[in-house]
Amino acid sequence: MRSKKLVYEVDNINIDNNDLMVHEAVFHNANGYIGIRSNYEEGYPEGYDSIRGSYINGFYDVADMKQAENLYGLVEDKQTMLNIVDTQSILLIINGQTFSMFEGTVLKSKRWLDMERGITGRHVIWRAPNGNELEIEIRRMTSFYQLSLFTIEYIVKALNFSGSVEFISLHDGGVMNHSNSNDPRIARDSVRYLMPVGAFIQDDDASFLVSRTLKSDLSVCTGVKHVLSKTCTINTQQEGHKVTKNIQTTIAENETISLIKYTVFTDTIRNKDCLKAAKEEMEKALSVSLLTMYHNQKSYLNEYWNNCYLEIDGDDDLTSSVNYNMYQLIQSVGKDEFCNIAAKGLSGEGYEGHYFWDTEMYIQPFFNLTQPSITKNLISFRYRTLKEARKNARILGHSKGVLFPWRTIMGTECSGYFPSGSAGYHINGDIAYSVVAYYLATDDIDFMVEKGAEILFETARLWMDVGTYYNNSFRINCVTGPDEYTCMVNNNYYTNVCAQYNLNWAVKLYYLLKDEDKLSDIEQKLHLTEDEIMEFYHAAKCMYLPYDDDLKINPQDDSFLHKKKWDLDQTPKENFPLLLNYHPLHLYRHQVCKQADTVMAHFIFEDVQSEETIRNSFDYYEKITTHDSSLSTCIFSIVASKLGLNKKAYDYFGNSAKLDLFNTHKNTKDGIHTANMGGTYMAIIYGFAGLRIKENGIHFSPSIPDEWKEYRFKINYEDSQIKVVINHNESKFSLIKGSPQQIHINNKLYELKDNLDVSLK
């Protein structure tokens, strides 16, 4: 039962050009350090679209991004994630016939992703034009145990013939990034960023290519080594930065032979000498058998699945989707402080490998509950970039504090259009929120001392500089909230409530650390005074949160309700997403939301408003939200759950869960939507199960969709692991490990020692 849901398969005897690129993303292999799109090894005929890419998380070059008018402080270059190399390409030639899905006869063909084993694969039975039939099985892995390593195991069986077998295998460093000048979400121009530095062919036929970026002064090395299961002749050709191996042998009828192609990736962000490191990594890879590696991969994932255990009885499709999403999160998330998790993970070039607030608000909640050490990495990444965030604040005119960039790889701002980029100041509050969320989930005060506090204090400072008192309330003008269909507004509810939380927590943490005598270093480092803390306190207390007395809702911002309502019913279907079909001014002038904004604030800061306000607001915004952003439906699902709107909650959840596997946003080709994947998880745990972790402890308000029989999951909380089983009759809570916990269930306090059953009725 379990493993079935952890395998995702598609038959693809009939190849649809539209699906090819989607599958390249959906079946990509990644481990948080490297990501390889699942391109066909043998390539495609002309006329078929493909983005052939291999990426390293955090490895970038600097690309020009000239402004049409270069006003002061506008960003004119950006980091861009690079396509590193092509080591996927392998041609198979049998008796002079080159294998192709587009020639001869494909008798069987499927692609699969095994999430329990951490392997993707292709299985093909093919009849060549000359009648030779062969069975091909190709397995690919990016190792979680050895992050530098990508393997392709290419297995061929001769079904009805014998003869010659030839593999032509590439190691090509002369690759470029994908571009599309018509989509604002993709890089406009194709530029060759990686310049060859050296190519080294070893006696044992391993090849190593070193390249350097044009501007960022980073180098990367890729090493490739082939191992064939039987005697062969290998012929190596090198042309510039391209190494071609010609591997020849023979095959008998019913014989199976296999080629293993090892690729290692190293870079100078993590290694001083990337060539040396690559040689070492290759040696390490070759020191154990592939079988052992497969085994290691499986045991890594075994632990992973155990940590993020989640099963749903009654809806296999959804369970598969949810598992798929969780798998993509561990594939995508960076495993060190040099990188983070990109909007598209390592599956494609959409948003150019940039990191957004998605990390903090959509993905960290998942890792907080399942593997908090990863959250710690992600926060450490932000901590490492405080210096750049400080500079960014100065560019934006702020004399103190830090302002984290709206999108970045190495810490500087990469957004070209600042009204829906740099103006998204809420990212500061989001990062502060995530620091608190990590602390509340783990009680890890040492990490607060080490890194968290500095982030909280410095972000709090920025609010003091950006905000201003007016009519005795503290106001934040000219910022953009999560909903980018309205930009540069005053008192965006989401932003203000985030800032309030940020300021309040800076105050709390100050006294918390003071009480524990852990404050003095940071106080000195930041020249922090209690007077300043009092200013934080006062501003938080006076924070202006817009409220409309007539509608009894929180307006999205000061003037949102004054605008014309967009009539979504009258908008032709082909005009969505609106951003691709309407001028920003037209969008800004209307009441129309790209995504949850105030509704999102009502989820994460639910205690700030009455349930009536939350309900009214949900009803109001639901009618004018397009969900053109993939960050939206999961939040609507959660708030619908909170409001007891179970049917809606389930529908929104389904929409969210299926986004990539069903390509509902029509852009999965450019990569998976990692934030939505975290959001799907949240829609179950925070939505249906009603989890909240607050200062006074952990809370549940269990519910279950009609369509399900039961669902079960485990979460970590502080030093404990808790298993939760929810069905239509009752909720069961078990303490799997760690200390007993006080838990609130439907606002009633219980002591969880080992097991606890609570009736839902």
Add this chain to the structure above:
Amino acid sequence: MRSKKLVYEVDNINIDNNDLMVHEAVFHNANGYIGIRSNYEEGYPEGYDSIRGSYINGFYDVADMKQAENLYGLVEDKQTMLNIVDTQSILLIINGQTFSMFEGTVLKSKRWLDMERGITGRHVIWRAPNGNELEIEIRRMTSFYQLSLFTIEYIVKALNFSGSVEFISLHDGGVMNHSNSNDPRIARDSVRYLMPVGAFIQDDDASFLVSRTLKSDLSVCTGVKHVLSKTCTINTQQEGHKVTKNIQTTIAENETISLIKYTVFTDTIRNKDCLKAAKEEMEKALSVSLLTMYHNQKSYLNEYWNNCYLEIDGDDDLTSSVNYNMYQLIQSVGKDEFCNIAAKGLSGEGYEGHYFWDTEMYIQPFFNLTQPSITKNLISFRYRTLKEARKNARILGHSKGVLFPWRTIMGTECSGYFPSGSAGYHINGDIAYSVVAYYLATDDIDFMVEKGAEILFETARLWMDVGTYYNNSFRINCVTGPDEYTCMVNNNYYTNVCAQYNLNWAVKLYYLLKDEDKLSDIEQKLHLTEDEIMEFYHAAKCMYLPYDDDLKINPQDDSFLHKKKWDLDQTPKENFPLLLNYHPLHLYRHQVCKQADTVMAHFIFEDVQSEETIRNSFDYYEKITTHDSSLSTCIFSIVASKLGLNKKAYDYFGNSAKLDLFNTHKNTKDGIHTANMGGTYMAIIYGFAGLRIKENGIHFSPSIPDEWKEYRFKINYEDSQIKVVINHNESKFSLIKGSPQQIHINNKLYELKDNLDVSLK
């Protein structure tokens, strides 16, 4: 007395690199069709900056203007005024010594502009390194009688030697535009836009070069012909699109010889065959003597100065400046409907030759009073571009009406940064206002039928689409007013009051034309109904005009007063203009104004508010206005005059008048500021003299600065010309020609039949 004030001279024995480019603009020659910067004929040594340019009004190519993020509808190319040719270059070689201001000894040197004769000149006495002394006089003219023609008369006198004289004279079509990647007001990239099509050398030594633009499908021809005052040998070399003439003769001691270089410009906007046209223009130029041409030029200007007669007793410097400004306006303004008047006229490449609202709000008021046929041309230009304005409105999401572009040459939007570009919807109201202003000044109802009404109705329609009713008032959201230090706001006072006027006048004109039975054609053409007119009426009546009860001022927009006030006193002087030193978000978040905004509205729509509100608003905005725009001080001067703040009015006026001659904005090198030039005139006539032309007739509220003894001017009003003399005792009004007029002086009605004296006391 008069002619002295019409000559502007500078001594330039000591050449300052900083002044060179300023003088190139200040002394440029133009006639509304062509403009030639006053570069030294002999060029400059390396290390000296120069922008060597010759331009045609309305002649453009299309330049790429890629957006950093290409959101829907953003402008990605723009028109740019082209540098056409270099025909200024003439080297003078005496006995083998090449004349240069940077070698040998410059004994005397001055540059001059004679605004009575319409000629600029240089006068130099130079001692060559070999001791030869010569006197050089160079006169340049762009003819107002023959718009295609530019002449250089180069006169050399041998003071203490005899020997050989050689002129090396260029006709170079291989020129490029100037670029500066650090100034948002200048084109970023240097591109070769003009491609050679053909070069034709005639038997009589005239050369004609034809070039075509890369993208706009326009061609231009320039013809050059040399005439020497004595026998010479002429040698012609042609290298691609560059023709070099070598003209050799001899000179005796005390002999004077002169070279006349004729250049004609023709283009395919105005001519089908520009080569043929250029040959005809050259023939025409050669058919009369240069002396006759100088005479024609002077008589053209004689009439001009008579029309815009303005004399100030007691302040010669200011009189010179004002005359200079008026001269630049006639030099800069287009003389046909294919062009308009650029922000920098034809004197440089700042703002790339684009036309802005400057035309309607700062320049047309001058021509309305002095030469209304020019206003008619300018409005006709807008009328010609209604089709593009209609398309522009659709791109911005409006289902009806027209939206004129914020900046343009041929009618499509050229602003790269839409928040302070396309969002400046007030340009629609400005154009509508200017149509009404022309009508009120001329009573030209036929022109309203022909063109004015369509503009008024179509602009009115746009307001109906952009605006929305809220709380029973009509609101205009998400637009940018004149002050670009606050962008995309709701209910910008200036914009709303403009829109109200636009709507009201659409209604008035509808009934006016209806009463005169002149409506039906236009009603049919525009599918206009009385119902729609009633909607205009209702919206105008309900127009929301922000007012603050506490401050008793009109807030610039809905949220302007909620923001932090910028502390101008604490801002370092080197940080102005602020736009070059602060991020737009930082500016937008503060109460700080680049220029008159509400104050401007209070000038042009003074009857909408009480004098108290106008006074309070003036006081309020004065403290937070930087006047970083050259459009600002003249307006402050006018409103100060209105409020009886005579000292302030005078100071602001002086600031405005001297802008270019004293390079107070430090960017005159890129061209003169034509709007400010019109503004200077307005500061006298609308400011000190208090002129207003309203529906109930013409008004004066005369005042006079303490520094002046008397000032005198003439204006046209309907079919009359009126002379006004104002001194500290009285104002005298004389009807010079036309019908008697009712005039309001200090709100008292008088009948002007021939002369009228009104005591000022």
